[in-house]
Amino acid sequence: MREYDVAVIGAGVTGSAIARQLSRWKMKVALIDGAEDVAMGASRANSAIVHAGYDCPPGSLEAELNVKGNALYTRWCAELDVPLQRTGTLVAAFDEEEAENVRALYERGLKNGVPEMKILSGEEARALEPMLAENCVCALLAGTGGITCPYEMTIACAENARKNGVDWLLGRKVSAIRGTEAGFVVTAGYEDIIARRVVNAAGLFSDDVARMIGDDSFTVRPRKGEYLLMDRSAKAPKYVIFQTPSRLGKGILVSPTVDGNSFVGPTAVDQTDKTDTSVSQEGIDQLRRMAKKSAPEMDFRNVITSFAGLRAQPSTGDFIIRPSEADGRMIHAAGICSPGLTSAPAVAELVEKLLMESGLTLTEDPAYDPHRSHIRRFRDMTREQKEAAIAENPLYARVICRCETITEAEIVEAVSRGARTLDGVKRRTRAGMGRCQGGFCSPRVMEIISRETGIPMEKLTKFGAGSYLVAEKTRSGEV
Amino acid sequence: MEYRYDIVIIGGGPAGLAAALSARETAPEAKILMLERDKKLGGILQQCIHNGFGLHYFGQELTGPEYAQRFIDQLEAAKIEVWTDTMVLDFSSEKVVDCVCAARGYVQVQAGAIVLAMGCRERTRGALSIPGTRPAGIYTAGCAQRLNNIEGYLPGKKVVILGSGDIGLIMARRMTWEGAQVKLVAEIMPYSSGLNRNIVQCLVDNDIPLKFNHTVTAVHGQERVTGVTVSEVDPATRRPIAGTEEFYECDTLLLSVGLIPENELTRGAGVEMDRITNGAVVDQFRQTSMEGVFACGNVLHVHDLVDNVSNESAIAGAAAARYAMGQKAAGQVYAVKAENGVRYALPQRIVAGDAGKLDVYFRVDAAYRNPSVQVLCGDKVLYSRKKQIMTPGEMEKMTLDQGLITGDITVRLDK
Ligand SMILES: Cc1cc2nc3c(=O)[nH]c(=O)nc-3n(C[C@H](O)[C@H](O)[C@H](O)COP(=O)(O)OP(=O)(O)OC[C@H]3O[C@@H](n4cnc5c(N)ncnc54)[C@H](O)[C@@H]3O)c2cc1C
Numbered sequence: 001m002r003e004y005d006v007a008v009i010g011a012g013v014t015g016s017a018i019a020r021q022l023s024r025w026k027m028k029v030a031l032i033d034g035a036e037d038v039a040m041g042a043s044r045a046n047s048a049i050v051h052a053g054y055d056c057p058p059g060s061l062e063a064e065l066n067v068k069g070n071a072l073y074t075r076w077c078a079e080l081d082v083p084l085q086r087t088g089t090l091v092a093a094f095d096e097e098e099a100e101n102v103r104a105l106y107e108r109g110l111k112n113g114v115p116e117m118k119i120l121s122g123e124e125a126r127a128l129e130p131m132l133a134e135n136c137v138c139a140l141l142a143g144t145g146g147i148t149c150p151y152e153m154t155i156a157c158a159e160n161a162r163k164n165g166v167d168w169l170l171g172r173k174v175s176a177i178r179g180t181e182a183g184f185v186v187t188a189g190y191e192d193i194i195a196r197r198v199v200n201a202a203g204l205f206s207d208d209v210a211r212m213i214g215d216d217s218f219t220v221r222p223r224k225g226e227y228l229l230m231d232r233s234a235k236a237p238k239y240v241i242f243q244t245p246s247r248l249g250k251g252i253l254v255s256p257t258v259d260g261n262s263f264v265g266p267t268a269v270d271q272t273d274k275t276d277t278s279v280s281q282e283g284i285d286q287l288r289r290m291a292k293k294s295a296p297e298m299d300f301r302n303v304i305t306s307f308a309g310l311r312a313q314p315s316t317g318d319f320i321i322r323p324s325e326a327d328g329r330m331i332h333a334a335g336i337c338s339p340g341l342t343s344a345p346a347v348a349e350l351v352e353k354l355l356m357e358s359g360l361t362l363t364e365d366p367a368y369d370p371h372r373s374h375i376r377r378f379r380d381m382t383r384e385q386k387e388a389a390i391a392e393n394p395l396y397a398r399v400i401c402r403c404e405t406i407t408e409a410e411i412v413e414a415v416s417r418g419a420r421t422l423d424g425v426k427r428r429t430r431a432g433m434g435r436c437q438g439g440f441c442s443p444r445v446m447e448i449i450s451r452e453t454g455i456p457m458e459k460l461t462k463f464g465a466g467s468y469l470v471a472e473k474t475r476s477g478e479v
Numbered sequence: 480m481e482y483r484y485d486i487v488i489i490g491g492g493p494a495g496l497a498a499a500l501s502a503r504e505t506a507p508e509a510k511i512l513m514l515e516r517d518k519k520l521g522g523i524l525q526q527c528i529h530n531g532f533g534l535h536y537f538g539q540e541l542t543g544p545e546y547a548q549r550f551i552d553q554l555e556a557a558k559i560e561v562w563t564d565t566m567v568l569d570f571s572s573e574k575v576v577d578c579v580c581a582a583r584g585y586v587q588v589q590a591g592a593i594v595l596a597m598g599c600r601e602r603t604r605g606a607l608s609i610p611g612t613r614p615a616g617i618y619t620a621g622c623a624q625r626l627n628n629i630e631g632y633l634p635g636k637k638v639v640i641l642g643s644g645d646i647g648l649i650m651a652r653r654m655t656w657e658g659a660q661v662k663l664v665a666e667i668m669p670y671s672s673g674l675n676r677n678i679v680q681c682l683v684d685n686d687i688p689l690k691f692n693h694t695v696t697a698v699h700g701q702e703r704v705t706g707v708t709v710s711e712v713d714p715a716t717r718r719p720i721a722g723t724e725e726f727y728e729c730d731t732l733l734l735s736v737g738l739i740p741e742n743e744l745t746r747g748a749g750v751e752m753d754r755i756t757n758g759a760v761v762d763q764f765r766q767t768s769m770e771g772v773f774a775c776g777n778v779l780h781v782h783d784l785v786d787n788v789s790n791e792s793a794i795a796g797a798a799a800a801r802y803a804m805g806q807k808a809a810g811q812v813y814a815v816k817a818e819n820g821v822r823y824a825l826p827q828r829i830v831a832g833d834a835g836k837l838d839v840y841f842r843v844d845a846a847y848r849n850p851s852v853q854v855l856c857g858d859k860v861l862y863s864r865k866k867q868i869m870t871p872g873e874m875e876k877m878t879l880d881q882g883l884i885t886g887d888i889t890v891r892l893d894k
């Protein structure tokens with residue numbers, strides 16, 4: 001049996017950030033996930049906003065970690081080469097009741113220690129953001145709010161952790177955890193491993209993981225959020241525009257993405273099924289209707305895809321980050337709902353502290369390197385850089401995804417970094433994320449993955465498990 | 480600049496091929512270069528291994544690759560230089576073409592004239608926002624065609640096809656032949672956007688049901704598609720009618736919901752675009768708003784028959800050659816307007832001067848019975864013809880006497 005000092009269950013942004021934080025110490029860490037890639041849960045489909053922190057209830061762990069996490073993002077993104085744009089976020093009010101809410105948010109932000117906030121008049125807000133509806137009466141501007149790329153953040157943390165010695169155990173769902181003298185025996189897929197400490201970062205399923213050691217102190221419920229994503233050619237806002245919670249519900253937001261697209265969302269629908277990420281017609285209709293309120297110019301002819309994510313709503317009403325009462329050697333980082341993406345670096349620091357307090361002695365690893373870089377994007381290179389890149393690697397001259405101008409070199413690099421599925425390549429390179437949504441490049445990307453990994457075409461999947469892409473060889477065989 | 484050519488053709492599909500050959504005929508001495516991002520010429524025809532190409536152009540039924548090969552065979556004799564594995568990234572109004580090329584690296588080419596022949600892409604589910612899950616097994620028909628015909632893999636075994644575009648119809652037949660079961664073709668409109676010929680040969684002959692006024696209202700399955708819900712729509716609003724939902728068990732959903740010209744380069748260069756065709760605005764020589772830049776084939780507007788692509792591209796190629804040799808068409812410019820049942824007409828502009836015949840292509844915006852097509856110039860009727868049936872799926876052509884055009888013209892239906 002392989003032995004680890006710490007097994008982190010869940011390779012979402014929470015688990016990956018924790019793994020990265022722990023990788024600076026001399027110890028053996030495993031990052032385990034049931035999915036065949038990192039970032040397959042909530043960390044894949046969310047609003048991608050680095051929240052300023054005025055929204056969380058004062059005094060909550062959420063509020064504290066949000067504000068801390070927000071500040072840490074600058075360094076983390078710089079070290080990990082993850083896009084971060086501090087665009088500023090706007091909460092817009094369209095009547096007096098909503099204006100009251102905006103002022104309340106401002107007050108709450110002050111209590112939470114949020115810097116750089118300002119209440120703008122409707123005119124001032126529209127001067128900043130021309131897409132904002134004309135009847136905006138006032139808006140809260142939070143200068144530290146911004147946008148990032150959530151799966152890129154997760155992948156970056158996980159890659160950096162691996163570079164510093166963390167093992168990825170993917171496609172290994174944890175089905176049992178047994179406490180022993182030395183720690184735990186964790187059944188991860190086909191393999192039992194021994195871990196002195198377990199970190200429970202299993203998102204929506206973190207209550208199930210807690211229950212594996214007899215801890216039923218909390219439950220986690222799914223709340224769906226649906227989105228419509230617009231093509232890059234559509235007019236995009238410059239700021240993240242929130243609506244205030246009002247009688248009509250929580251409101252949806254309109255936002256740019258770091259890749260130049262824009263989206264509207266999310267809806268908020270409570271459900272019982274923890275795996276159902278389907279998009280509903282009601283959801284789509286609601287988004288179209290409500291987006292018009294804050295940005296009437298949003299053009300829905302440019303929708304290129306719709307998707308949904310599941311928030312992990314904890315029964316306690318706050319992040320659950322503490323040792324388990326059933327066995328203090330399991331540390332929960334559970335029920336990480338929004339703003340969990342923003343909070344991740346701060347959650348990682350807190351979990352590190354809790355592990356130390358649990359009796360792990362940590363010595364610094366002098367070889368630790370906090371840096372990781374993104375796969376070099378051909379599209380973003382200058383002409384000279386393009387020339388040099390092609391001279392060095394002719395695969396840079398082969399454009400595979402024409403919508404996003406992604407080259408074969410980038411795809412090969414994604415596979416070498418661990419992508420095994422079509423979606424894995426897509427998230428690491430953007431191949432298939434453009435206006436044709438992979439209609440053109442999917443067969444070509446499949447060919448490259450198959451060639452590079454030796455996985456036959458019939459065994460390739462979209463995102464693991466049963467998501468196979470083709471049924472069988474044709475009768476006529478290769479044409 | 481290291482590379483200079485009189486005529487640069489972007490795209491080596493049927494449009495680019497026909498344009499290149501006709502440019503050569505017009506300008507026997509010109510330096511002509513064709514840029515193609517694929518490893519092979521022929522464009523989308525390479526994957527169209529079925530019969531039915533060339534009936535009009537060659538008076539003979541050919542497969543897609545055979546049709547393309549007829550042109551490719553002539554290229555060498557015509558001394559047309561071809562760079563394959565070369566993707567054009569952009570071009571400027573000074574006619575500098577930037578491209579990346581496996582053999583040459585990052586290259587800039589100075590062109591005397593440019594012919595745009597980049598073809599089109601397929602619309603996707605996103606454009607329709609079908610509710611439901613996002614499992615594997617949802618393909619555009621052309622993507623499935625490539626998997627099946629080029630890679631040699633059957634995409635799935637139980638299939639529902641959304642949309643009755645030609646590629647979907649052809650794939651319904653192909654997948655049936657390969658042993659898959661095609662359960663339904665659902666078409667939201669009351670008529671097909673495909674050719675009647677294909678409906679008969681691909682669906683009727685294989686007992687595949689086609690339901691008009693029906694659409695897919697949900698996709699099911701977490702990992703791979705397990706089924707789709709199909710609903711009838713109200714023909715007036717196109718909204719699904721509650722209570723008409725039917726579940727179809729399947730592992731594959733093919734989308735055949737239309738094509739969009741691939742004009743990112745064109746837009747990037749600042750060429751004037753037509754909001755209806757999604758292609759450039761052109762005159763009868765297929766010259767765009769940018770002097771010396773021509774467009775033809777599916778990048779200009781979506782054609783149903785490759786034969787029409789070849790014809791159109793011959794015009795563009797010849798005109799590009801004349802331009803490159805210093806013969807510029809000049810004269811009064813008249814607009815061609817489409818109204819009252821006509822969705823678009825092409826060319827959108829006419830340069831006065833010629834006395835010959837002028838072909839105008841157009842599509843109607845809905846299905847019509849016994850309409851009459853009219854072309855008006857002021858209060859003059861230049862053309863009037865009764866038709867039995869007209870649908871948006873079939874591109875129409877009419878020939879006008881150019882000498883009679885003395886102002887803007889309007890193409891319309893008398894319904
Ligand atoms: C609609 C929506 C919008 C949001 N918007 C924002 C936002 O704008 N800003 C922000 O800061 N936050 C936002 N969030 C919150 C943020 O996305 C989450 O807090 C964050 O992604 C949670 O990360 P996680 O790692 O805890 O969970 P997840 O990303 O869900 O990861 C948990 C992982 O655990 C794995 N797992 C579960 N059980 C097991 C098991 N038994 N064995 C092995 N592996 C297991 C799963 O496969 C999964 O990969 C949003 C969330 C949603 C859903």
Ligand SMILES: Cc1cc2nc3c(=O)[nH]c(=O)nc-3n(C[C@H](O)[C@H](O)[C@H](O)COP(=O)(O)OP(=O)(O)OC[C@H]3O[C@@H](n4cnc5c(N)ncnc54)[C@H](O)[C@@H]3O)c2cc1C
Binds near residue numbers: 489495515522527568
């Ligand atoms: C999937 C599909 C199936 C079809 N089936 C039929 C059929 O059965 N019968 C029929 O008559 N018609 C059919 N058609 C239509 C017919 O194929 C087209 O009318 C014809 O191929 C259009 O020719 P084209 O040259 O304009 O475009 P294409 O054939 O698409 O050729 C465009 C070429 O330009 C290249 N290109 C694009 N951008 C760049 C760039 N930036 N740099 C370099 N090169 C570039 C492409 O690689 C491609 O080779 C089908 C079309 C599609 C999309």
